[in-house]
Amino acid sequence: MNPDLMSPSLTLMADSNEVVNYKRDPHNYITQLFAAQFPPIQNGFFNVRLSRGIIVQPHWHTNVTELVFVISGEAVTSVFNPFTQRLMTYRLGPGQVAQFPKGWFHWIVALSDEAQLLTIFDQPTPDVVYGSDFLRFLPKEIAGRAYCVDEAAYAEAVAPIRESVILGPPPGCMQREEDQYAARQMPPYPGLHPFQPPYSAYYPHMQPEPYPTQPQMPYPEFGFL
Structure with missing residues (x-):
C-alpha cells in the first residue's frame, strides 16, 4: 500500500498550472505535476504550451517511458529507434498520441500556434538528459x-x-x-510568421503536403517505415 494514501492529510486533487518548469516567453512554457507537488501521483506529467515552430529540444529520459497526448493544435514528434537505426516521425492532432520508450532520443516541434500537449510519464518524476x-x-x-x-x-x-x-x-x-x-x-515564406521556416526546413527530406489520411501512422513519403 502506498503510504501517501494512508496519510490523514491525503488530498487527491492538484493544479498542474501552479509550478512552472520552464518559461521561454508568455506563449511558450512548461508546467509540471510530479511527486514533489502531488505525493499520491503515480504518473507525473508536463503540461506544455507551444507556438508554431517552437521545439521541445532533443533529449532523452533514463528512467521513464513518455506518452505525448495532444490537447489542441498540431505537433510533429520524432524518436530515434536504436534497434532499427531509424527515425520514427509522426504528425499529431488533438486526441492523438505518440510514445517515446525509455532511453530513446526524441523531440517535438509545434506546427500551430497555441498548441497544448501533455507529456505523461510512467514514473512520478522523470530524469532528463x-x-x-x-x-x-x-x-x-x-x-x-x-x-x-x-x-x-x-x-x-x-x-x-x-x-x-x-x-x-x-x-x-x-x-x-x-x-x-x-x-x-x-x-x-507565405502563410507563416515572418522569417519562420516552413515545416520542410525542420525536416528537409520531407514534403509537408499532402499528408496521409492516418496521421498517427509513420509516413512513407517521409522516408520512414
Missing part, C-alpha cells in the same frame, strides 16, 4: 577524434549554446535568421 548539454560539454578534441569533424568548426557551431535549452530556438535566434534572410534578400 538534454541534447544541448551533450553538445556544449563535449570537448572539441573529443568531437574531432570520435567523429572526424573539424575541431574549430565544431567549437564555433556549439559556442552559442551556453546553457540548457529546453524550448528552442533560443530567444534572439529568430532575429539572427531574420538578419540572414534580409542579407540574402529572401522574403518571408
Whole structure:
C-alpha cells in the first residue's frame, strides 16, 4: 500500500498550472505535476504550451517511458529507434498520441500556434538528459577524434549554446535568421510568421503536403517505415 494514501492529510486533487518548469516567453512554457507537488501521483506529467515552430529540444529520459497526448493544435514528434537505426516521425492532432520508450532520443516541434500537449510519464518524476548539454560539454578534441569533424568548426557551431535549452530556438535566434534572410534578400515564406521556416526546413527530406489520411501512422513519403 502506498503510504501517501494512508496519510490523514491525503488530498487527491492538484493544479498542474501552479509550478512552472520552464518559461521561454508568455506563449511558450512548461508546467509540471510530479511527486514533489502531488505525493499520491503515480504518473507525473508536463503540461506544455507551444507556438508554431517552437521545439521541445532533443533529449532523452533514463528512467521513464513518455506518452505525448495532444490537447489542441498540431505537433510533429520524432524518436530515434536504436534497434532499427531509424527515425520514427509522426504528425499529431488533438486526441492523438505518440510514445517515446525509455532511453530513446526524441523531440517535438509545434506546427500551430497555441498548441497544448501533455507529456505523461510512467514514473512520478522523470530524469532528463538534454541534447544541448551533450553538445556544449563535449570537448572539441573529443568531437574531432570520435567523429572526424573539424575541431574549430565544431567549437564555433556549439559556442552559442551556453546553457540548457529546453524550448528552442533560443530567444534572439529568430532575429539572427531574420538578419540572414534580409542579407540574402529572401522574403518571408507565405502563410507563416515572418522569417519562420516552413515545416520542410525542420525536416528537409520531407514534403509537408499532402499528408496521409492516418496521421498517427509513420509516413512513407517521409522516408520512414
